[in-house]
Amino acid sequence: MKAKDGNLFYGSGFPYHHITSLPGKLIVLEGTDGVGRSTQIQLLRTWLETKGYAVSDTGLRRSALTQPGLDAAKSGHTLGRLTMSLFYATDFADRLENNIIPALKAGFYVLSDRYFYSTIARDVVRGADPVWAREMYSFALKPDIVLYLKADVHTLVSRLVHGRGFDYWDSGMDLHLAGNLYDSFQIYQARLIEQFDQMAEEDHFVTLDAARSINALQQDIRRQIQPLLDEDE
Amino acid sequence: MNRPVLKPHNFDGKLIVVEGIDGSGKSTQINLLYKWLQNQGKSVHFSEWNSSALVRSTTKSGKKDKVFTPTTFSLLQATDFADRWENHILPMLKAGVIVLADRYAFTAFARDVARGVSPAWVRNLYSFAPLPDLVFYFQVPVSVATERILSGWTGRSNLKYYEAGMDLGLSDNRVTSFRLFQQRIINEYEQMVPEFGFTVIDGTLPVQDQQHQVRLIVKKALHGWKGLPTPAQLSRALARRAKTEQQTDPAREEKPA
Numbered sequence: 001m002k003a004k005d006g007n008l009f010y011g012s013g014f015p016y017h018h019i020t021s022l023p024g025k026l027i028v029l030e031g032t033d034g035v036g037r038s039t040q041i042q043l044l045r046t047w048l049e050t051k052g053y054a055v056s057d058t059g060l061r062r063s064a065l066t067q068p069g070l071d072a073a074k075s076g077h078t079l080g081r082l083t084m085s086l087f088y089a090t091d092f093a094d095r096l097e098n099n100i101i102p103a104l105k106a107g108f109y110v111l112s113d114r115y116f117y118s119t120i121a122r123d124v125v126r127g128a129d130p131v132w133a134r135e136m137y138s139f140a141l142k143p144d145i146v147l148y149l150k151a152d153v154h155t156l157v158s159r160l161v162h163g164r165g166f167d168y169w170d171s172g173m174d175l176h177l178a179g180n181l182y183d184s185f186q187i188y189q190a191r192l193i194e195q196f197d198q199m200a201e202e203d204h205f206v207t208l209d210a211a212r213s214i215n216a217l218q219q220d221i222r223r224q225i226q227p228l229l230d231e232d233e
Numbered sequence: 234m235n236r237p238v239l240k241p242h243n244f245d246g247k248l249i250v251v252e253g254i255d256g257s258g259k260s261t262q263i264n265l266l267y268k269w270l271q272n273q274g275k276s277v278h279f280s281e282w283n284s285s286a287l288v289r290s291t292t293k294s295g296k297k298d299k300v301f302t303p304t305t306f307s308l309l310q311a312t313d314f315a316d317r318w319e320n321h322i323l324p325m326l327k328a329g330v331i332v333l334a335d336r337y338a339f340t341a342f343a344r345d346v347a348r349g350v351s352p353a354w355v356r357n358l359y360s361f362a363p364l365p366d367l368v369f370y371f372q373v374p375v376s377v378a379t380e381r382i383l384s385g386w387t388g389r390s391n392l393k394y395y396e397a398g399m400d401l402g403l404s405d406n407r408v409t410s411f412r413l414f415q416q417r418i419i420n421e422y423e424q425m426v427p428e429f430g431f432t433v434i435d436g437t438l439p440v441q442d443q444q445h446q447v448r449l450i451v452k453k454a455l456h457g458w459k460g461l462p463t464p465a466q467l468s469r470a471l472a473r474r475a476k477t478e479q480q481t482d483p484a485r486e487e488k489p490a
Contacts, residue, residue, distance in 0.1 A: 012351040014349075015350065015351050016303055065294070065300055066291055068294070069287070069291030072290070080315065080316065082319055083319055086308060086315050087312045089308050089312075090305055093302070093308055097304065098300065132357060132361070135357040136358060
């Protein structure tokens with residue numbers, strides 16, 4: 001990874017670690033539910049591995065430390081908004097320190113299925129103070145590239161209906177925006193997209209049209225990543 | 234970023250906090266304060282650090298497997314606090330209750346910084362929490378606290394891994410590590426005395442003397458404050474009101490028996 005603006009991290013990072021360089025690359029795929037992130041990551045992984053790069057993938061809520069507790073918390077009804085924000089931040093920090101950074105140190109290409117931007121989008125839609133949330137994640141590494149897969153709500157609905165269906169949290173039912181999953185999903189996802197669009201501008205995401213075919217999108221993703229591979233040549 | 238950390242609150246309730254290192258005697262003092270306030274017929278709620286049921290299993294497994302880093306430890310404790318804040322402390326303060334907290338955000342500011350996180354970062358994490366009405370800081374030298382803990386009169390004589398700060402690698406000896414870690418925590422607390430206006434209590438004084446001081450200060454802070462009446466007080470007040478209405482209502486008195 002290369003330090004942008006002289007800093008590998010967004011803010012203070014981890015003051016007790018002295019990280020000056022990380023030979024690997026951090027590639028993030030962002031976007032709301034149903035844009036096809038996991039499919040694209042799988043394809044990208046195979047492509048990179050074929051080319052001889054070591055790949056490690058990671059995603060939200062996959063930390064061994066917090067996953068059981070978070071799953072249990074989400075199945076109950078007492079999980080407050082601040083508590084949820086902080087619990088997700090714990091999960092993110094655990095993966096960053098215990099998985100992502102060691103993999104980057106070893107020279108891996110780390111493909112991250114979402115990053116803290118998703119968590120902030122969800123928090124802010126739920127009324128969190130964006131400055132507070134952003135400062136909380138100031139320990140985060142600046143990725144080498146953030147690919148923002150963007151699709152309109154209509155496309156998302158179609159994919160969900162032909163995929164895993166609507167779910168309580170992905171529809172933002174805890175926000176009481178509407179009385180049913182479908183209407184709630186529409187409002188909630190539109191608000192998330194608004195947050196993503198704003199971050200895309202501020203944090204220089206590469207926005208890609210995710211309404212295209214899987215193959216067309218994958219070709220585009222590979223084109224975007226090619227310059228990172230060239231740096232390693 | 235220069236936003237104020239912990240703003241004063243305007244809830245009907247009162248928030249009183251005790252802080253200090255392990256073995257400073259703060260829990261003893263807050264228990265005595267709790268009983269005293271309850272005896273006066275006040276509505277009191279007690280909240281203890283690291284006690285959220287939601288987070289408990291995660292904390293337990295992280296401690297057991299020793300997988301915490303200073304950052305994840307700090308974030309998980311903040312999650313624990315947020316859960317107690319949202320589900321207990323905040324509604325109680327709104328209801329007009331006296332909330333007694335055995336440790337508060339300041340514990341995180343002291344311990345997590347002693348572990349190596351940035352002071353500004355951890356202060357931001359807790360910025361949703363208000364500044365308490367009173368913070369008692371029980372000041373003791375490390376030697377006194379260590380002796381109290383190791384003598385076992387606090388109910389435990391062994392030092393746990395994280396409690397001793399073993400994760401910092403200060404020393405392979407638990408007692409030595411505990412001393413060094415607690416000294417770092419004291420240094421952080423000392424800086425917070427002016428920053429947050431702590432009321433300092435000499436934790437080496439006899440328990441009764443400390444409690445006497447604490448009660449005087451609390452009494453002063455509660456002067457003229459009403460708060461939420463207990464159910465018994467409410468029904469007595471209602472009965473009194475009914476009685477006075479009966480006496481002053483001429484229509485009722487003229488009514489033939």
